[in-house]
Ligand SMILES: C[C@](O)(C(=O)O)[C@H](CC(=O)O)C(=O)O
């Protein structure tokens with residue numbers, strides 16, 4: 645009822661414990677707090693909070709227009725609703741290394757289990773679009789150092805994302821990944837890999853967990869969990885997928901309504917009211933209310 649009961653510290657410890665094993669951890673992107681509940685209910689290991697989704701949700705393109713405060717507030721709303729560890733997209737860290745440090749602490753306070761900070765220049769672009777630019781290695785390393793130095797909970801995961809593959813090729817990306825690990829990154833997100841072989845090469849080159857981004861309509865093929873696991877990948881995100889699914893369904897429903905003057909034909913595809921109530925734990929609220937109203941103080945207590 646109300647919120648999930650697991651503390652942020654426990655979620656971070658859980659993520660660290662799982663990353664010490666060898667399973668592939670799946671993080672679908674939550675497009676709102678309720679969808680984070682659904683992700684948990686369906687048995688996934690974590691929740692991803694995407695910058696692209698957060699921007700799109702506000703009607704904005706993903707070009708660095710959102711603020712650290714907006715990201716933190718949305719993250720707080722989402723992390724409250726799930727017992728799963730949540731990983732957030734911190735874009736470029738929202739400024740200079742000192743800003744990165746403040747971003748890390750703000751996102752720690754928002755109940756997240758970790759974040760990724762990337763090496764694009766500001767303003768950033770979606771990692772799967774052409775024409776993006778990256779900062780030099782020294783600046784990328786400074787961002788990661790600042791992030792690592794700033795965290796207060798040592799279990800808070802600092803993941804370094806590098807976008808350099810699409811700009812300078814795989815071997816530069818691998819060298820950069822190694823340097824980011826040396827700078828203290830707990831995990832690596834190699835963006836816009838061309839295929840399974842490239843993921844495998846990065847996973848072999850570093851001794852920290854590597855994340856794969858299975859975003860649709862991007863540069864990478866949509867690989868299966870088994871394929872990714874066989875390449876040594878330890879985390880996978882589906883950042884924008886649920887938003888795309890929901891928006892696709894919304895468009896179809898609006899077209900039906902416009903064409904047919906009724907949504908009758910759409911009802912079988914809708915989430916049922918009873919399922920929504922189940923996810924919201926309506927029952928729990930009724931029980932809580934009931935126990936408050938039937939509660940009677942001890943007769944020996946005088947008022
Ligand atoms: C992972 C990502 O950074 C995001 O914001 O979700 C995006 C996803 C996308 O635009 O498809 C990315 O740059 O890959």
Ligand SMILES: [Mg+2]
Pocket residue numbers: 694695696706733735
């Ligand atoms: Mg992003």
